[in-house]
Amino acid sequence: MEKTQHTHRAPVSHQPLVVEKGNLGEIGSLVEVEINGIPYKVPIGTTILEACRQNNIHIPTLCYHEDLCLAGVCRICVVEVEGMKVLPTSCTFPITNRIKVRTTSEKVRKARRHILDLLLSEHYGECYSCHRNGNCELQTLAKEYGVDFYRFGHITERRHKVDKSSYSVIRDMDKCILCKRCVRTCIDLQEVGALEATQRGDMTTISTFLDKPLADVICINCGQCINRCPTAALKANDPSDEIWAAIDDPEMHVVIQTAPSPRSGIGEEFGCEPGTSMTYKLNTALRMIGFDAVLDTNFSADLTIMEEGTELLLRLKKLLVEGDSSVKLPQFTSCSPGWIKYIEHFYPDFLDYLSSCKSPQQMFGAVIKTFYAQERNIDPNKIVTVALMPCSAKKFECNRPEMTDSGFKDVDYGLTTREMAQMIREAGLHLPELQNSAFDEPFGDTGSGLIFGATGGVMESALRTAYALVTGRPVPFENLQILPCRGFEGVREASVLLENVLPDWSFLEGVNLKFMIAHGTANAKKVMDALARGELKDIHFVEIMACPGGCIGGGGQPIPTSPEIRQKRAELIYNEAADLEINESFRNPSIKYIYEKFLTEGPCRHLSHKLLHTHYVKRGKYID
Amino acid sequence: MPILNKLVIFDENNIEDSLKKAISSEPQDVVMEIRESGLKGRGGAGFPTGTKWLLARSAHADKKFVVCNADEGEPGTFKDRILLDEYTKLVFEGMVIAGYAIGAQKGFLYLRGEYRYLFDKLTKYLEQMRKENRLGNNILGSNYSFDIEIRLGSGAYVCGEESALIESLEGHRGEARNRPPYPVNTGYLGYPTIVNNVETFAVAHIIVAKGAEWYSKYGTSKSTGTKLLSISGDCKKPGVYEVPFGTTISDILKLVEAENTKAVQVGGASGFCIPKAEFDRTVAFEDVSTGGSVIIFNETRDMLQVLENFMEFFVEESCGQCTPCRIGNVKLLEGLMKIRNNDCSLSYIHELVDLGRSMQIASKCGLGQSSPNPFISIMEHFENEIFSQR
Known part of the structure; x- marks a missing residue:
């Protein structure tokens, strides 16, 4: 399970006690604690709160959060x-x-x-x-x-x-x-620091x-603060009224694309256990609500892999064949709009390292208002594109002025998992009880885009496709599962050796393709600092997701969040992916179809550059 | 400001070369001397100084720090200002001695922002000490090196709380830390740190010179020595006084020639209000504890107004991080406003006293834990008076 790591930004006093040898006794040695008259044994350094929770003794909390450094300020x-x-806070x-604790005494109550x-x-x-209402920690108390x-x-x-x-x-x-959870999220968990008391x-x-x-400040829109706010002080900017209006307008053709992560989380909004699949029930709900077409973002995730993978291979070719030393490597992924805004603010001199690919959401938007409109013979002026995302930063992303390459606003609205659940409730539907139904064509097939939802997923998909394109063989991992890509370690590094490559790619023969994966911008910072120090020279490709756990832990996902919940959502995604027939993006029939029919020059050529690629803004940290 | 009643600290005859004496003895002997003297923290909390030093001394770390808390912000306290201004030697050398005792290399004087006018004078004094080799490398030819830096506060009362002071020293917002861990283990930058009051260092200096036995002749068995009091309010001779612990309130009132006294607020805004009937109580850690503030109110004073004044202070000076202190003080003050507007039931005031008792035990730091003290004690003794006057 994901381990919360505290950064140097957390004041010493906000960090959990570190038990070192000779400090308080041996690590892991047990100490007896008496709680309400009953003795328990816990490892030395365990907090009273942890000891109580381990033994099913309820203690109310507000400022405490599993993901965050300690505060001890609400005092509840x-x-x-x-x-x-005095009464100490059990969380700190x-x-x-050996101490004797009472959790129920008159003073405490x-x-x-x-x-x-x-x-x-x-x-x-x-x-x-x-x-x-109904999901507020203060109200519950x-x-x-x-x-x-x-x-x-x-x-x-x-x-x-x-x-x-x-x-x-x-x-x-x-x-x-x-409670300062947002402050601690921003400055410690994410190392952004847009909020302070x-x-x-x-x-x-x-x-x-x-x-x-x-x-106007350096907020990266990740929304991690929203996920950890115990009350309604923070929320995502909700476009559902506008979406309802579009649905209710008979002239408008309203298309929704759904990303894998909201599908893995939305069940929680309806009382299901984390990790309950809702993908195909959701399709039914969306049609009942009145969306004219329900499309799968996995398609554009696969499209991203085609473009981003090709871009990487082209960069490698430029370097290795043409000897062009101005090529920026490693190439960084660009799917996560929180990460994009982070690098624009904090590392503006390194934007050239980013892939120029738009995120799957934006690629799909551009495709819907061009190719889809053409195929279905609909005036793109009358198309409204909605993106169901686990993410609050997607709302900012779809409003970036450069995201209008289709000639229209590529994606009209970004909708979070929580807001979608609200729309479904409002329509009187109980999601878990609905029938399954499939996605709409022509983008109904899935390759490996599904696993984008978990940290490491983009990398795994990209490697499958890149390896297959270069060698003509599937990646040498059982069931194509590149396990080094998986897991919740903050920064992960691994490699795949390219051998017996196809003649077109002979310059890659024997290249050990090295990659890194980081999730949460605090980890991104570590990677970027290493890059700035020149330590990533032998790395080729880096995946970064702004949110801890990747998209499944996005700022638009159901509240609450915890390492355990994120783990279950990720497991669901990997399990669903394991059941797919096609697990490589380039084998996705829909992908083949679009390159045959529309992007006929192939990936990273003129038309795809126009529609599917973008540029970035050097924002820096200076605030007017 | 008259300085009266010269006993220990204020007796120039007592100022000897403690520094030389300390540095030529073993550090643990210095700590033991302080322990044996029974010296307790002069900021008001009364934690045994020797124990604090011993804990810091036995903590394992490559760096340790000494901090002198000169953020004298308690309303009605001005004795540290006198010590800093006129007894600088005692304070700074006391810090060097403490540093030697615990094994620290660096000390900070955290000077109240409002005492900026002392900054140049104190800085010059430190330079002089360095010239005389009483500060800096190899002090007085020994192997011991120690230096002192002066840091200015910015006017927050809460920074007088030791862990908030450390946060401030580190450049953070002045907010109290969670305890445990305590500063003696995890203080400035995470290193073992002792934070002591200005007066504590001055007294330590004298104890090293004169010995624990001599010092503990003064005071009571649980509160040895003398205490500097900043006495103000309705009296003829306000000023800084040195009295042995165990002195009664009525003796103090005689000393300052106070007449028609109705009540005495001991310990400043965060202290307790002592009514006339209890003037035989004594200034001592085991009875009425004080960091030095004594404010005298005569018969003409409106206790509601007195209390309002204190509570306004806390509402403004709460750092705002913990719930009981941030909102609790506001509620206590609002209750007083209600009384003033004849809009408050006795039962609501009792509800607020009850709230005050929760604040005393549930607040994060000493500020919130002591801010209800005047409310509770004034309501206890003057509730009838306050309500009958409306």
């Missing part, structure tokens, strides 16, 4: 430790010697209730007019503690303006309880640099 998890005058208290009452007194608005009145009053007027500046993330600080006392608020609108 306080417990009584014998011999201490490491057990290093009163303090927790007081804390809850205080938070509620400053929590603006009512639950029934809130998008987190209020129910748990039987809150039926506001002991210390209730705020009746807004104190903050809602920041709707960003295409991706909307901030409503009147809903904020100052400003002011103090009751004036404290989570803010941006100089309180600028989120759209």
Whole structure:
């Protein structure tokens, strides 16, 4: 399972206790702790909260999150430790010697209730007019503690303006309880640092640099903060009203493409266990809602592989055959719009290393408004393209001014998994009970695009295709499963030896194709710093996903998130992929079809460059 | 500002060459001398200084730090200013001695932003010490090297809390850390760090010179020595006084010639309000503990106004990270406003006192843990007066 690694940006005090030899005893040695009169044994350094959770003793939490460094600020998890005058927070208290803990004493219950009452007194608005109604940690606690009145009053007027500046993330600080999960997500988990607490006392608020609108600062739109917000202070910019309007307009042909990750997560919105497949039920739901066509983003993922793989081979050829030393290697993937904005802000001098390929979402948008319109004989002016994505950054991406190569806005709306679930609920449908149905043609077949959803998936797909193109043989891995690509390690590195290559690719004979995979921008930073130090000279290809776990952990996915949930979503994707007949992008009949019928010059040629490739913006960190 | 009642610290005869004496003895002997003296932290919390030094000394690390907490921000406290200004030697050499005792190479004086006017003078003093080889490399010809850097605070009260002070030193927002781990193990930049009050270092200097036994003649068995008090409010002779621990409130009132006193706030805004009936109580860690602030209120004072003043202070000075302190203080203040507007039931005030008790135990740091003290103690003693006047 994914291990949370804390970076140097987390203050020392926010890091979990490190038990070293000689520090507090042997690593892994057990210590006895008495909780509510019952003795337990736990490894030394275990926090009281962990000890309680391991033993099914419930402790409420708000600021604690499995993925994040410690804060100990909400104080809701306080417990009584014998011999201490004050109540420590169980989430921060490491057990290093024999202690006696009470989780249910009068002091503890009163303090927790007081804390809850205080938070509620400053929590603006009512639950029934809130998008987190039914999935709010504060609301859950209020129910748990039987809150039926506001002991210390209730705020009746807004104190903050809602920041709707960003295409991706909307901030409503009147809903904020100052747990700082977003701050810790941004600065520690993702190492971006767009959010921080400003002011103090009751004036404290989570803010941006100089309180600028989120759209004007270095936010990369990854939405990881949304996934970890316990309340409704953060949400994605929801386009569902516009989408409903398009659906309800009989003149408009509304096409939706669905990515694999939302399909792996959306069941959670309907009470299913993480890792429950909804792909084909979702198709039915979307048609019932009124979408005119339901297409599979796997197609354009395969298309991405064709273009990106070819681009890599061309770069290698330029270097090895033409001896052009200006070729930028390693080539970095460009599917993740959060990663793109990250590199534009933080490493603007390295944009040439990025593949020029658009993301699958944007490629599909351009194809729908050109080839699809042509094939189906529909006026592209009357086509609305919606992309169901696990991602908040996709909303920004589809609004980038350069994403209009079809002559229209290539993708009109990016919709998150959560917003899709809301539309389905609103239509009165219960997703898990629906029948299965297939995707619409002509892009109904799947190659290996499915596994894009998990970190390493793009790399694995690209290698399958590149290896096969170069050698004429499938990759030398059992069932084509390139296991070194899989897993949740922050930065992974592996290689594939190219042997007995086809004559066209003789310059690659004996080349050990080396690749790296990183997920989460904190890990991307490690890779980029290594690149800047000149340490990646022998690497050919790097996959980077902005979100921890890859797209399955995207900022548009169902809340909550945890390493365990992300693992289950990834497992589902790999299991579904294992059942596919075709597992190589270039063998996908739909891919063959589009290169025969439309992109007739082949990958990375004139028309595909026009429609499927893009350029990037040197943003830097300077803020006006 | 008159300096009165010269006993230990304020008696120039006591200022001897402790530095030389300390450095020529073993570090652990210095720690033991401090331990035996029973010296407790003069910032008000009263943690045994010798124990703190011993913990830092026994922590394994390649670097250790000494921090002098000169962020004297408690309302009604001004004794550290006098020490820094007029007894600089005691403070800085006390830091060197502490550094020697725990094995530190570097010290910081965290100077309250409002004391910027002392910065140049203190910097010159450090230069002088370096010239005299009482600071810097191989102090007084020994193998021991230690230097002191002065850092200015920026006006946040919470930075007087030791872990918030360390955060501030590191360049972060002034917010208290989680405890454990404690600064003696994980302090500045993660290294073992002792944070002591200005007065503690001055006293340590004297203890090294005169010995633990001599020092513990003063005070009580649980609170040895003397305490500097910053006395202000309704009295004829406000100022900084040195009194032995165990001195009663009424003796202090006599000393400063206070008349018609109704109440005394001991320990500043975060301290307790002592009513007339309890003036026989004593200043001591086991009775009424104080970092030095003593504020006197005579019969003309409106205790509601006094309390409002304190609570406004906390509402503004809460760092805002933890719930009980950030919102709790606001609720306590709002309750007082309600009383003023004749819009508050007695039962709601009791509800707030109850809230205050939760804040005392559930807040993250000493600020939130002590901010309800004036509310609780003034309501305990003056509830009738406050309500009957409305």
